[in-house]
Amino acid sequence: MIPETSELTLTEPGTIGPCHVGPDALLGIKRQQTNPTRWNGQGWQEFAAVLRDCGIELRENIAACGTFATDAGGTAYGLPHGVVIARSAAQVSALLKVAQQFRVPVTVRGGGLTTEGESVAFGGVLLDMTGMSRVLHVDTEALTVRTEGGIFWHSLAEELRRHGMDYLSAPLNLTSSVGGTLGVGGIDVNSPRLGCSADQALALQVVTPRGDIVECSDTQNAELFQRVILGYGQFGVITEATLKIRRYTPLRMHYFYYDSLRTAVEDMQLLNRNDASDYSGILTIMDCAVNLLVAFDSDEREAAFRADWQSHLRGHGEFGFALCMLRRYALRPWKISEAWYLLQRKRELFPEFRRSEYMRDGLMYDRSVVFSRAVWKFWGNKQMVIPDLATSAEKFVEAVERGNAVCRKYFPHYTLYCVGIKLRPEHKPHYEMSCIPPDAEGWAYGCEFEPMMNDRVYSRDHLQSFKNAIYDIGVDLGGSYYRFGGMMKGYIRRVFGDEVVDRHLAMKREADPAMILNRDVIF
Numbered sequence: 001m002i003p004e005t006s007e008l009t010l011t012e013p014g015t016i017g018p019c020h021v022g023p024d025a026l027l028g029i030k031r032q033q034t035n036p037t038r039w040n041g042q043g044w045q046e047f048a049a050v051l052r053d054c055g056i057e058l059r060e061n062i063a064a065c066g067t068f069a070t071d072a073g074g075t076a077y078g079l080p081h082g083v084v085i086a087r088s089a090a091q092v093s094a095l096l097k098v099a100q101q102f103r104v105p106v107t108v109r110g111g112g113l114t115t116e117g118e119s120v121a122f123g124g125v126l127l128d129m130t131g132m133s134r135v136l137h138v139d140t141e142a143l144t145v146r147t148e149g150g151i152f153w154h155s156l157a158e159e160l161r162r163h164g165m166d167y168l169s170a171p172l173n174l175t176s177s178v179g180g181t182l183g184v185g186g187i188d189v190n191s192p193r194l195g196c197s198a199d200q201a202l203a204l205q206v207v208t209p210r211g212d213i214v215e216c217s218d219t220q221n222a223e224l225f226q227r228v229i230l231g232y233g234q235f236g237v238i239t240e241a242t243l244k245i246r247r248y249t250p251l252r253m254h255y256f257y258y259d260s261l262r263t264a265v266e267d268m269q270l271l272n273r274n275d276a277s278d279y280s281g282i283l284t285i286m287d288c289a290v291n292l293l294v295a296f297d298s299d300e301r302e303a304a305f306r307a308d309w310q311s312h313l314r315g316h317g318e319f320g321f322a323l324c325m326l327r328r329y330a331l332r333p334w335k336i337s338e339a340w341y342l343l344q345r346k347r348e349l350f351p352e353f354r355r356s357e358y359m360r361d362g363l364m365y366d367r368s369v370v371f372s373r374a375v376w377k378f379w380g381n382k383q384m385v386i387p388d389l390a391t392s393a394e395k396f397v398e399a400v401e402r403g404n405a406v407c408r409k410y411f412p413h414y415t416l417y418c419v420g421i422k423l424r425p426e427h428k429p430h431y432e433m434s435c436i437p438p439d440a441e442g443w444a445y446g447c448e449f450e451p452m453m454n455d456r457v458y459s460r461d462h463l464q465s466f467k468n469a470i471y472d473i474g475v476d477l478g479g480s481y482y483r484f485g486g487m488m489k490g491y492i493r494r495v496f497g498d499e500v501v502d503r504h505l506a507m508k509r510e511a512d513p514a515m516i517l518n519r520d521v522i523f
Contacts, residue, residue: 110177
């Protein structure tokens, strides 16, 4: 399936072009990124022998390597020469020292939830961080937790609940690892109030690309801390993290329904500016069925919202929205198939947020399970492409509307997920060359654009053109990409400019002389 796009200019029908990754690729499709060339394996046997002499288990069989052949995106495939399961900072340190010596690339993987192949090893070593998944200490007085970097957020949440505690801000997909999330940002429906997941880190234990084990924070080895947080794995491997936590509370969720993206986004931003809710975010079933989620941790906060802000929202309840939809499709009978899709989607999705296992007396007792379960059940697929945009508050409505038009062009069904990120002025150094747009003040806003493929197979070129069209909007608006793990390497310089990228590249070369750590992600 080939989209109608100005980028498609074939010299003759059916012309296919030289692409070592996709030999059936049409020449006219502008390709911003393909899989990198596989590392040639020079010196591997000597490297492997030294590694084993250090007491490090290296798995080279096809079963071990094949386990990591792709990531959550399912569009990039590659095999490492060998796999190492992380067991300790000392082991990771020894691995990186030997890798520097033999110039062997090391690709770090946590939950593997990247979508552009960033956690896929195209040769060299795949370092699986999930072997470091212990919670080391929970401090219920200081409200902090010390945990290993390979732990999944759902495992951390389970351990915290045993102490009556909860995390602050974590990705909605809780099969993300803590270390991986801190490297790319991480957003939650409470990010408009608390900031991204990376903002919750107080201190880290990092193994640098040279193999040094360093404790860092905003006051200790601050320069390393600034580069590792939101650093996409370029400047070190996060082996331990100290995070802020809080007392656990259930939440009460409210849903407001819109048939206008602009109105819903404006209302969400109104709530954020006035600190009117504890949680807020937008989840759509296409652009004509928009759900603004608003939730609270306390009765007091909920009562204040009802008294001061609920009347300002222009959304509807379920019944009122049903009437709007009935009127909409009565006037557009040729779109009855779209109406049927929306109805079926509602019937399948909404009960997941109200399951009796997690809901009691109108309170949601485990948002971590509810949201993470829903993400995989209703949005997961064999292939996932989730291009995203992050902008300042002023540019966000335009970004969402333009991105929505691209979705409409390329796919019959899709969903958008929009959320704000409260910015911390003291974290400005962390935000450079990151998911936070350089012109954002107070809040940044992000939107994911996710096709609903429904087991339909699309060509690589179709998916590539769709992603290009979304990312081009970000370049045009001077924004960034709020998941950023999904941003294609070819857009880095176009987004941040040569001066910023070259400065970070110089820091990378100094920190990683052989350029072995996650070498194909950014530079």
